[in-house]
Amino acid sequence: MNAPRASNIRPAASVLVLRDAPCGVELLLMRRPERDNDFRSGACVFPGGVLDASDAAAAPWCLGLDETEANQRLGLSEGGIAYFVAALRECFEEVGLLFVCGPCGEPVDLGPHAEALRDWRHRLHLGQTTMAALCQAFGWRLDLREMAYFSHWLTPVLRPKRFDTRFFVRLAPLGQEAMPDFGEALELMWLTPDDALDPQRALKLLAVTQRTLADMRGFKSARAAYDHARALRGVALHFPRPAQGHDGLQLIIEDHPAYEEIAHLDPEGRGDLRCVLRPGDVTQLSARVWRIAGTERHAFLVSDSARTETALIAGDASEPALQAALQALALPVPRIRLASHDHTQPSLPLRIGNDCSLRRLAGTAWLVEEEGLALGGDAAVASAEALWLAPSTGFLRRGPHPGDQG
Numbered sequence: 001m002n003a004p005r006a007s008n009i010r011p012a013a014s015v016l017v018l019r020d021a022p023c024g025v026e027l028l029l030m031r032r033p034e035r036d037n038d039f040r041s042g043a044c045v046f047p048g049g050v051l052d053a054s055d056a057a058a059a060p061w062c063l064g065l066d067e068t069e070a071n072q073r074l075g076l077s078e079g080g081i082a083y084f085v086a087a088l089r090e091c092f093e094e095v096g097l098l099f100v101c102g103p104c105g106e107p108v109d110l111g112p113h114a115e116a117l118r119d120w121r122h123r124l125h126l127g128q129t130t131m132a133a134l135c136q137a138f139g140w141r142l143d144l145r146e147m148a149y150f151s152h153w154l155t156p157v158l159r160p161k162r163f164d165t166r167f168f169v170r171l172a173p174l175g176q177e178a179m180p181d182f183g184e185a186l187e188l189m190w191l192t193p194d195d196a197l198d199p200q201r202a203l204k205l206l207a208v209t210q211r212t213l214a215d216m217r218g219f220k221s222a223r224a225a226y227d228h229a230r231a232l233r234g235v236a237l238h239f240p241r242p243a244q245g246h247d248g249l250q251l252i253i254e255d256h257p258a259y260e261e262i263a264h265l266d267p268e269g270r271g272d273l274r275c276v277l278r279p280g281d282v283t284q285l286s287a288r289v290w291r292i293a294g295t296e297r298h299a300f301l302v303s304d305s306a307r308t309e310t311a312l313i314a315g316d317a318s319e320p321a322l323q324a325a326l327q328a329l330a331l332p333v334p335r336i337r338l339a340s341h342d343h344t345q346p347s348l349p350l351r352i353g354n355d356c357s358l359r360r361l362a363g364t365a366w367l368v369e370e371e372g373l374a375l376g377g378d379a380a381v382a383s384a385e386a387l388w389l390a391p392s393t394g395f396l397r398r399g400p401h402p403g404d405q406g
Contacts, residue, residue: 009163010050010162010164012048012050012164012166013086013166014045014046014047015167016167016168016170017178018170018222019222020221023195024194025216025222026190027190027191027192028178029191030094030188031043033183040161044204044205045206047087047097047185049090050086052127055081055083055085055086055131056081058130058135058142061131062085062144063142063143065081065084065145067080070083084142084144088131089131093125093181095181108140110176125181146230147170149232150232151167151235152164153240155240156240156241157242157269158242158269158271167212171226178190193214193217211253239253239254240252241266243258243271243275244273244276258276261395262275265396280324281293282325282328286371288302288368288370292315292321292322293317296392297315297393298315298393299314300315300366301329301334302352302368302375303331303352303353305356306353307330310335310352311337311358312334312336312338313338313366313376314337336350336358357370361374364377367385372388372399377391386399387399
């Protein structure tokens, strides 16, 4: 999908570390410190952070993937290996888990190096050394052999700090104990997805964390969850959009019924459009069209660009709601009144003002010809001629028209 890019977007990587427990599959979460002007303040998240300039330089010290394979896995033309390295570096810095092996892939015993690794971890966090230097010093390799690419998220436009983050899945390394760094990670928690999402636990969870935890539900073992992630191909970008819900501002993603409408009408992320419709809600769908939400069937007001003449495609919006909309929008009383559910009305174009034409389509929908927008009835029936569909129920959505949909 297309998503806006900006200079304040930073590439980042995160890793879901899984283990088996008597209560089920557990994931490692860390609680971030409280910080002013940071939407992640106090949140429980997976280990991760922004890419460092030195991460790509660790490519010669990686086992299991090279740059070309990493780019193919992530769908990138360059720089893919840095995401894998950054995920493992951040995991070591923040929670103390180090995914390394010998030059030929053999396991290594980190126990005898515990004191030295504490110093390496501290210096990595301060930016005083690199993962390449660590591997060179001990003769190890960063083990990318069992690192599954799971998801891709872009922070919403309304956030001052934005991250283009790739999420990976790993099984917890044997013989290692996770320990917080008490800087970026104040507390560590091994929790099942259900426990982490339990409202009674009252964890602060970002939208991406909530969705990721929900996606990790239902697996019988950590290996089964990892195998699922490993088998994924064509990982899509999730770009949450702000919208007004039942309880104020919320973030919605692609599987929400209102997502296409919000993305189309509010590409800048103002967050003032509704993702839950109430009877009487008025939404401007285009330069010439407004929707008045109904209980069972929406009504639509159609006007020319100068607002000299108006047509009404009637639904079940109340007369007071209609009159309030006309007054608020400074539209004249409709001269043309049409019914979205009436098959008997004419199919010839109806002229509205100087630059607007309405034409009956197959089924019970009307097409605003200048905009390629199908209104009312079963707009899906009319989809072959429409760029956008505004059915009598629900939200605006794209049509399959081959032309440019903006």
